[in-house]
Amino acid sequence: MGLSDLVLPGMEMYGGIEIKRNGKKNTIRAFVSAVVIHLLLFGLYFGWNALMKEDDSKVPRIRRISSLAELAPPPSTEDQMEAAPLAAAPAVDVAKPTFGIPVPVPDIQAPNQTMPDLNNMPVQTSNGDANGGAGTQLVGSDAPVHVTPPPEPVVEETPDRDAFVDVSEEPKPVQNIQSLIVYPEVAKRSGLEGKVIASVLIGKDGRVEKVAIDKTDNEIFNKAAEDALMRARFTPAKQGTTPVKVWWTIPISFKLSK
Numbered sequence: 001m002g003l004s005d006l007v008l009p010g011m012e013m014y015g016g017i018e019i020k021r022n023g024k025k026n027t028i029r030a031f032v033s034a035v036v037i038h039l040l041l042f043g044l045y046f047g048w049n050a051l052m053k054e055d056d057s058k059v060p061r062i063r064r065i066s067s068l069a070e071l072a073p074p075p076s077t078e079d080q081m082e083a084a085p086l087a088a089a090p091a092v093d094v095a096k097p098t099f100g101i102p103v104p105v106p107d108i109q110a111p112n113q114t115m116p117d118l119n120n121m122p123v124q125t126s127n128g129d130a131n132g133g134a135g136t137q138l139v140g141s142d143a144p145v146h147v148t149p150p151p152e153p154v155v156e157e158t159p160d161r162d163a164f165v166d167v168s169e170e171p172k173p174v175q176n177i178q179s180l181i182v183y184p185e186v187a188k189r190s191g192l193e194g195k196v197i198a199s200v201l202i203g204k205d206g207r208v209e210k211v212a213i214d215k216t217d218n219e220i221f222n223k224a225a226e227d228a229l230m231r232a233r234f235t236p237a238k239q240g241t242t243p244v245k246v247w248w249t250i251p252i253s254f255k256l257s258k
Contacts, residue, residue, distance in 0.1 A: 158201065158210075158245065159201075159245055159246065159247060161199055161212065161247045165237070165244065165246050165247075166239070167237040167238060167239055167244065167246060168238055168239055168240055169235075169237060169238040170237055170248075171202045171206070171234040171235055171236060171237045171246065171248055172234060172235045173232055173233070173234050174206070174233045174234065174235060175232070175233065177228060177229070177232050177250065177252065178252070178253065180228040180231050180232060181224055181225070181228045181252065181254070182224055182227065182228070183224065183254065183256075184220050184221065184223075184224050186220060187218070187220050187221065187254065188256065191256065192218060192220065192254075193254055193255050193256055194216070194217030194218045194221050194254050195216075195217050195251060195252065195253050195254065196213060196215070196216045196217070196221050196222060196225040196251070196252045196254070197213075197214045197215040197216070197249065197250075197251050197252075198211055198212060198213050198214060198225055198226070198229060198249070198250055198252065199211075199212045199214055199247050199248065199249050199250075200212075200229050200232075200247070200248055200250060201245060201246075201247055202234050202236060202237065202245065202246055202247075202248055203236070203245055204236050204243035204244065204245060205236065205243075206233050206234045206235055206236045207233065207234075208229055208230050208232055208234070209245075211225075211226045211229045211230060213225070213226070214249065221252075221254050224254070225252045228252065229250065229252070234248075
């Protein structure tokens with residue numbers, strides 16, 4: 001059995017014969033497709049440059065002046081309208097002032113009055129009458145006068161930081177404390193971050209009276225934390241319905257925005 005017996009009917013057109021027949025046609029088709037694609041790419045490129053290019057006529061041109069002689073002369077003032085002359089003031093007959101004969105006027109004399117002696121003035125005191133009401137009595141300057149001293153102001157005691165204060169309502173900040181922080185410029189330039197734990201004394205009106213730094217990652221943040229806490233406002237702590245002073249611990253974070 002020869003090699004020709006192994007070829008199936010209809011397969012004699014495949015192989016090298018098909019390549020020779022279709023190779024030229026496929027080559028021409030690929031070449032034309034490549035040319036068309038390149039023409040489209042070049043068209044898009046030059047079209048985009050034409051759209052993005054500014055019109056040279058719209059770009060203002062700057063003229064460099066090296067001396068004052070190149071400047072245009074100033075406009076003439078001859079063409080300007082002359083100012084209208086001021087209208088003359090109407091003539092008015094002004095009457096001459098008349099003066100009378102001066103008459104001397106005597107000085108007014110103050111009446112002779114005797115000033116009271118402040119040391120001998122009567123003193124008014126309050127005494128109870130028979131009906132239990134208040135009465136008044138004038139006494140001479142020799143009588144002793146009892147003056148009641150004003151009451152001393154009540155000084156509220158500051159609670160101890162370590163003392164426990166039982167409150168029914170804890171203080172709360174009325175705004176975001178982190179928004180009150182002014183980041184130190186030196187720490188910002190150095191890229192430093194950290195955390196400060198501080199204790200604040202909150203008064204009965206919700207204002208911060210004292211700030212004490214308990215712990216800090218870097219002392220450069222202490223002043224900024226104190227300033228932010230002194231500007232903060234809180235709802236006061238309460239024992240029942242009565243506001244009280246209390247120490248409160250607050251953490252402050254210093255983080256740079258990424």
